[in-house]
Amino acid sequence: MKKLYLIGLTLLFSASAASNTFYNYDISGYGIINDSDGHVNLRKLPDLKSKIIDKIDNGTLVYCYNEGGRVDDFCYSQTKKGLGYIHTSRILVLEDKFKYKALSSLHVLYNKKNKIYIRYNENNYTSICINDRLNCISQEKIKNIKNININSHVAYFDKKSGNIYLTASNGTDGNTHNIVWTIKPDNSITQWVYTFDF
Template sequence: MKYIGAVMLLSIGMQAQAQFGVIQDKDGYTNVREGAGISRKIADKVQDGEVVYTWEQEGEWCNINYHRKNEIESGFVHRSRIKMINTFEKIKVRQQTETNVVFQQDSVTVMFTTRPFVEKDHQVHHGKSEEGFSFVEKIDGNDFYGCDGGLPTREYNTFTIQIGNRAVVVPEKAIRDLYQPNPELTEVFYDRKNDRLYITASNSDGAGGYEVLFRFDHGVYTKRAIYYGF
């Protein structure tokens, strides 16, 4: 428990500066600039509704990460164009342990459990580094998140989401390559105006640490975003 507490304190400190946001711009997109300032060169554009990961601010400008063609890019966006995920309605934690958690508020319920990772239940492919060291390269044929070369110890098990009378399905592809989940570092937010649910988590720790966001629009899973906040 002392270890979990230390991880939580570290994550809380990082989240004070780094967090998920969503682009909100009536023009349908906003410009990404190379530096903090209206005079800086436009490097790219991000679409309205796109999920980004924000770092420190420089004046009125946010340093962000965003996805482009399976790569993580960075740049600066004016803070008025980003709605921070944690400013939406936060769904309260009702039960929580090291292995599972229940969130519930009004018509929204989110529950998930985790389980031990059992190597014999998976196809684990090992690679070798240039120095000749063996490492875990793929699990079940996929790249994976949560470990830096070693085997994971835990994985997601069940996910249950209810919004009103709608049972929301979390597809296997959304969670199957994600390991070392942290129920204690998971939060749920609901954008009632747009009927959009967000689940965010800081999973694993150290070199294997990652930040993940799941998004559900009108009761349907639509996307996930993964960044490296550690």
């Protein structure tokens, strides 16, 4: 009886754990790798027997192309290590979006704890700062970024890591230039730029 109870609890936990993964979503979007092995396999084809291109560590941000890219339980995934297929049950959906308001030459994205200030001139950045307006993304990282749609910014908060992810694009249908900034709790900021032709 105890064994059946434990099996039932395990199945219930597995079902609830998968509920916020791309396994149950048909939308495209950013997600965080979450696998009991500590990493997930990036595969060449949507098949568990397919060649492994690379291993993607837990906590890594990836983009899941479900619409037009999903095959069975795999989604075509954009990662810093390249494109490939990842099982959808291993990607947690980023759902905690910041709210947004636009002012003259300034956009603010905010949640209960954080604010992101994006200043621009026409369609070029002048500054991107977090919270106190002193912790800013360096000018080196934003000065050559042109033609980004200033209205395309979306920010997410990952409660587990405490990371903020700020995204933007200059996309048209089928061809997008994307930027992701990761702001960690220690205020370090990294930038990921990628182009995708679908």
